[in-house]
Amino acid sequence: MKKILSPSLILLLLLLPFVKAQTQSAEHRRGITPEDYYSFEFLNDPHISPDGKLIAYVVTAIDQRQNRRQSNIWVAATDGSQPPRAFTTSAQSSNSPRWSPDGQYLAFLSSRPAGTETNANAPGASTMQTPSATPTPASSPTAPASPGITSAQATAAAETPRSQIYLLPMQGGEARRVTNLKNGVNSFQWSPDGTRFVVVSRIGASDAQQSRSDVRHYFHLSYKFNDTGWFDDHRGHLWVVDARNGAAKQITSGEEWNDSDPQWSPDGTKIAFVSDRTGHAFDESRNTDVWVISAEGGRLTKISDHDESDESPRWSPDGKQIAFTGQIHERDHPKIWLAPSTGNAHSVLAAQDLDLIPSNLTWAEQGRALYFETGVRGEYHIFRVDVATKSLKQVTHGPRAVRNFDINDRTGRMVYMVNDFSHLDDLYAANMDGAGERAITHLNQRLWRQLELQDVERFTYKGADGWDVDGFIAKPLGWKPGKKYPTILSIHGGPAGQYGVDWFHEFQVYAARGWAVLYTNPRGSTGYGQRFERGIENEWGHNDYTDIMNGVEAALAKYPWIDRDRLGVTGGSYGGFMTNWIVGHTNMFKAAVTLRSLSNFISDEGTRDGAYGHRADFGGDLFERFDLFWDRSPLKYVKNVRTPILILHSDNDYRVPLEQAEQWFRALQHYGVQSELVIFPRENHNLTRTGEPKHLVESLNWQIYWFDRFLNGNSSAVPPDR
Structure with a gap:
């Protein structure tokens, strides 16, 4: 008797090879490495065509052989009907x-x-002339x-x-x-x-006549x-x-000034731009203003009316108003303002109850709305301001980072970049209310199929003064219940910045090595309002330290699989300062890696690019609050340090000069602390973001070397330069 197979059984048999292949693929996935950076594709700067049908954007890849980044422009269909193509x-x-x-x-x-x-092949090619070599002044x-x-x-x-x-x-x-x-x-x-x-x-x-000397000759406080x-x-x-x-x-x-961010008026007769015309732009002035000039040149019209920084001018569609961001007091969060484009009038607030930091300000809906993007509680999202009611509404949502949006008012669509903890940026399109979202690109998919990446979990705990503080934890790859795992505490820079749910290559690398990753947003972080961000005033090394250490204790209580005896700490810039501060005030960490870190506020103030830039943090400048500046310097407490420390710094760092690393290293050596100093040539403060690809990768390998040596107890760990 002939047996007849049921349709469901036939379907199962057909799917078996696929399921088996997928299972085998998952089983053979690996953890990410520092060297995977060479395979990343980075997306940036998307713009919609005037008819709304196409999106132009930039894709950057790494040329490992030449140790450089290569960027090209790509074009994709907004509706996803055609695959993206290199332009x-x-x-x-x-x-x-x-x-x-x-x-x-x-x-x-x-x-x-x-x-x-x-x-x-361009229209009118025969009429196109060679670019003029002599512009008319x-x-x-x-x-x-x-x-x-x-x-x-x-x-x-x-x-x-x-x-x-x-x-x-x-x-x-x-x-x-x-x-x-x-x-x-x-x-x-x-x-x-x-x-x-x-x-x-x-x-x-010097464009017209070269100097007879090659010395640098300065007249102002700011010269680098x-x-x-x-x-x-x-x-x-x-x-x-x-x-x-x-x-x-x-x-x-x-x-005596620089001019920036030019924006055409809708009728093309005028240009708004930003400039500090006080004559003191290089002498601690923060008073940039919005100006308007005829497209033919001539007299300037002042638009903004604040004594602090005014920036980001954007013309209303009818040309009657200019929106801009501005501050009334030093270190205020900027607000969005509206002023008549004719000038000589007071600006008015465009949005009530705005307590975030707006960027990428954009008019839309025929002048009825302003859109902007901002960081908010560990995420980045797009917001809408109703110009008539001055009300604020969040447009995009979810545990992700949404950035670099562009709007086509004619079609009512927008595009933006999205990344999250386990994905680099891809391009998305959506309606202007955030509905109808569609992924346009799928960069790095071939690499993602090879990798096993970790997710992140958010938790909230009490910091100093009972303030709520957000913490984040990523488990190590291969995590199993009942087992103890070493954990690395990472501290973000700034301190005016935030950690959150977006992509961090180094965190995935830590997790792939078997280390959990803990990070927090202590006071001083952005995304939680001005009071929280300015809560660090006079508190460097005090309540911010308490916020962070309370987070460590909260994580230890909430996640019993964290091994208290194998904790590491790391951070860059402010995070490097706090790493240095922590090891001078507790011995609970078994290893520390400090990057581009500050150790001595006294010398830093006179040698960094932003001279006396910590005045607002300490209620006065170095000369007024000398004892406080020294009291909050990690170098003062170096004799307490017992934690092995690796110091990574760049020789062209003008934000936190190399001498900060040298002082810290020599003091550690003086007190017999196990420490090593690594200096990256040709790099500045942005080494781990925009440094030479080989240096960026090597900096991660140095961190692995140190944590492997002291968290894993691998005495035979080999430094990357060997």
Whole structure:
């Protein structure tokens, strides 16, 4: 008798190979390593086309052989109907994609050599001229115009490529170089009619005539910055550039300030921008303001009206108002303000009850709403301000980080980047109310299929003064009940910053090595309101320390599998300060790794880039509160340290200078504490974020080496330089 198989049995038999393959795949997944960084794809800067159908964005990959990052522009369909495709493929990086108002061109920045681009397939190619090498300087009643660019300087620019604006036609063809500014283009924006760009470029007297000396000669308190190094005579100013032929006209000038963040008025006749025109921009002034200037140059109109920092000007769609962020008092959380675009009037609050730090301010809904993004309780999300009622509403939700949104008001759609604790950023599209969300990209999927990554759990505990503090815990890979595990306490930088549920490569690396990860948001953290963030005033090393140590005890009570006898501690910048402070006040940690850390407030104040930058933290400057500055310096308590410490620092760190690491290391050695100092060449304070790829990976391996040696008791652990 012939047996007939049931449909359900047939389906089961068909699925068995797939289920078996999936099971085998899961069984063969591995923990992440520092070297997996070389395989990451990073997404950034998404922008929707004017018709709402396409999204341009940047994907950055690591070229391990050349030890550099390579960025290219990609384009994807907003509705997901077509797979994403690479739009630029030059050997030089391309970034900052910006759509022309008619959507026919994509402008971007690149430092590719001049003379290698054609535009044969673009409309009107025969009328496109070679970029002008001699921009016309604008006259200004406020300051004399800086010298124009000479043909000799243009030649020098060609010999040493700087970032310039390129145009790429959407219907085919090669990129065409538009600008030929000697010092390149820092940022740019299309004019509303698509005929011009406003750009920020740097200019200085040395462009026209080189000094006879190579010494650095300064007249102001501020003369260096961590990200850019020692100041020269160049200042950032605004230029208006013809998109057809590259002719450029400088419209702002001055040697005592920089101009930034230019924004076209809707009718294209004016430009709003940010500048500190007090004449003291390099002498501790924080008074940046919003200004408006004609697109032809000329007299400035002041828009903002606060004595502290005013930034991020954004024109209302009808051009009658300018929204901006601003502070009334030092260290205030910025509020969103509205002011008439004609100037000479008081600004008014745009949003009531805003107690977060807004960024990426954007008008939408034909001027009825303002959108912004911000960190909130360990997450990052988009918020909406109703302009009429001044009410605030959260748009995106969930345990994730939503950043870099862009809105197309015509279609009512927006795009944004999303990451979480176990995924790097991908691109999403949604309605402006957050509904109808769709994933557009799936970067790093091949790598994710190989890896076993951990999730994070949030818990809340009581800190100093009974304040609620958020803590987060990630279990080690392969966690099993009934077993004890070493745990690493990580402390974030800032202190004005926050930890949360977004991606942290180092935490996944720790977990893959069998170490749990504990981290908290003590007072001083952002995302919990101004009172919480400024709760660190006069409290460095006091209530913030209590917040953190209460978190350790709360975790030990809540998670009995944490091994109290195998605790490590680490952190960078403020987190490095707190790591140093902790080991000087308790011996409960068996190993410490301190990165870019502060040890002595006395010397730091006079050598860091932000001179006397801790005045607001200690109720006065170093000379007024000298004893307090020393009392809160970890170096004062070095004789109490018993914990083995690894010190990682960069030789070009101007935020927390190398001498801080040297003082700490020498004092530890003086008192016989097991310690090692590792100095990374060519790096600054941002080593673990934007450092050379090989150094970023090596810094993680140094941390593994130290914790393996002292948490795992591996006396044969080998340092990465051996």
